[in-house]
Amino acid sequence: MTETDTKKLLKRVNSLEKENQNLREELSSFKQVFSNMKEKPLIIGSIERVLEDGRMIVSHAPGNRVLVPPNELLDPHAGDQVTLHAQSYQIIEILSRKIRGHVAGMELIESPNVTFEDIGGLDAQIQAIREVVELPLLNPELFEEIGIDPPSGALLSGPPGTGKTLLAKAIARSSNARFIHLVGSDLVQKFIGEGSRMVREVFTLAKENIPAIIFIDEIDAIAIKRTSEVYKGDREVQRTFMQLLSELDGFADTQGIMFIAATNREDVLDPAILRPGRFDRIIRFDLPNEEAREMILKIHTRKMKLENVDFKTLARKTEGFSGAHIKALVTEAGIKALRERRKSIKHSHFNEALVDITDKEHSVKDYIYT
Numbered sequence: 001m002t003e004t005d006t007k008k009l010l011k012r013v014n015s016l017e018k019e020n021q022n023l024r025e026e027l028s029s030f031k032q033v034f035s036n037m038k039e040k041p042l043i044i045g046s047i048e049r050v051l052e053d054g055r056m057i058v059s060h061a062p063g064n065r066v067l068v069p070p071n072e073l074l075d076p077h078a079g080d081q082v083t084l085h086a087q088s089y090q091i092i093e094i095l096s097r098k099i100r101g102h103v104a105g106m107e108l109i110e111s112p113n114v115t116f117e118d119i120g121g122l123d124a125q126i127q128a129i130r131e132v133v134e135l136p137l138l139n140p141e142l143f144e145e146i147g148i149d150p151p152s153g154a155l156l157s158g159p160p161g162t163g164k165t166l167l168a169k170a171i172a173r174s175s176n177a178r179f180i181h182l183v184g185s186d187l188v189q190k191f192i193g194e195g196s197r198m199v200r201e202v203f204t205l206a207k208e209n210i211p212a213i214i215f216i217d218e219i220d221a222i223a224i225k226r227t228s229e230v231y232k233g234d235r236e237v238q239r240t241f242m243q244l245l246s247e248l249d250g251f252a253d254t255q256g257i258m259f260i261a262a263t264n265r266e267d268v269l270d271p272a273i274l275r276p277g278r279f280d281r282i283i284r285f286d287l288p289n290e291e292a293r294e295m296i297l298k299i300h301t302r303k304m305k306l307e308n309v310d311f312k313t314l315a316r317k318t319e320g321f322s323g324a325h326i327k328a329l330v331t332e333a334g335i336k337a338l339r340e341r342r343k344s345i346k347h348s349h350f351n352e353a354l355v356d357i358t359d360k361e362h363s364v365k366d367y368i369y370t
């Protein structure tokens with residue numbers, strides 16, 4: 001490199017640094033402008049349609065629509081809920097997003113990958129849910145012939161990690177139904193009307209995807225008894241709950257849609273949720289007994305290379321464990337074997353894992369009930 005080359009390069013570095021500095025200043029002034037904009041009262045609207053040129057039709061009050069300029073930064077889609085600047089109607093942020101038919105906070109699974117063979121020790125619960133859910137979905141004519149209304153939904157109640165979500169997924173698969181999964185606490189929203197809007201959208205989505213199972217996990221988050229000590233008197237939660245009840249009633253006779261809810265706080269549930277035509281069948285789950293624990297151990301080790309593992313002893317030693325705990329134990333044992341660079345997992349690895357897991361939670365029992 002000649003001396004002039006070096007000089008040229010140095011000059012270029014200098015000018016780039018300057019440019020960088022200028023851009024930084026510009027960016028920070030934009031950030032300031034933007035944060036000022038965000039602080040002003042904003043209008044809430046939802047995007048009705050995105051035109052070919054990127055402009056958007058946004059409705060922000062009944063019958064009130066505006067055409068807003070494109071926003072490449074946020075890339076909003078039809079159905080998104082957004083905030084708009086009060087004067088310019090520029091979109092400031094996306095509050096909640098509906099992605100290709102998915103409502104925010106909700107998941108649609110075409111066919112869950114859980115089968116009844118993956119579930120241990122829940123034969124009675126499997127049979128009960130097949131009667132309530134699978135039969136009406138697969139053979140609705142049987143109910144018609146005999147002249148009774150098919151059940152519309154089931155409540156799965158029991159301690160954490162006992163296979164409630166697992167069973168709901170398996171029944172969706174065995175009934176060839178789409179699985180729409182939402183979580184009660186996700187429906188508790190900061191914005192007024194947002195929770196009930198989400199409930200409405202979920203039911204609309206189910207209607208577009210028949211046969212479908214709507215699974216509401218943690219239903220206690222919205223269906224909470226007003227007299228319960230955990231009830232916070234939140235009007236918005238109450239409103240979402242009312243919307244849920246009204247959707248349930250409206251859909252009770254719709255063929256091809258079933259409701260399943262899950263809770264581990266049956267004691268605080270509002271009895272309105274359990275009325276006929278809603279979640280009228282209760283299926284209870286308990287911690288697995290010794291025999292069930294052995295089955296769950298076998299299920300979760302199915303794909304593992306084992307060496308002299310005594311399942312009977314392990315089942316005896318895991319008193320108080322839920323299915324989820326057993327899965328954690330199996331994984332932990334596998335990790336121990338890996339650390340020793342072993343090709344297979346021995347009974348001693350399970351014993352070590354058992355000590356770790358029991359220690360970690362002081363006592364597994366305490367952990368389960370908190």
Ligand SMILES: Nc1ncnc2c1ncn2[C@@H]1O[C@H](COP(=O)(O)OP(=O)(O)OP(=O)(O)O)[C@@H](O)[C@H]1O
Pocket residue numbers: 118119120121122158159160161162163164165166167217262263264296299322323324325327
């Ligand atoms: N009966 C069971 N058979 C096999 N695996 C189980 C069983 N119960 C739980 N598990 C394991 O534990 C994991 C968690 O279970 P699941 O999510 O179904 O619990 P849950 O009852 O829905 O708990 P929560 O109330 O916390 O939502 C499962 O993914 C599975 O690996």
Ligand SMILES: [Mg+2]
Pocket residue numbers: 164165166217262
């Ligand atoms: Mg669950």
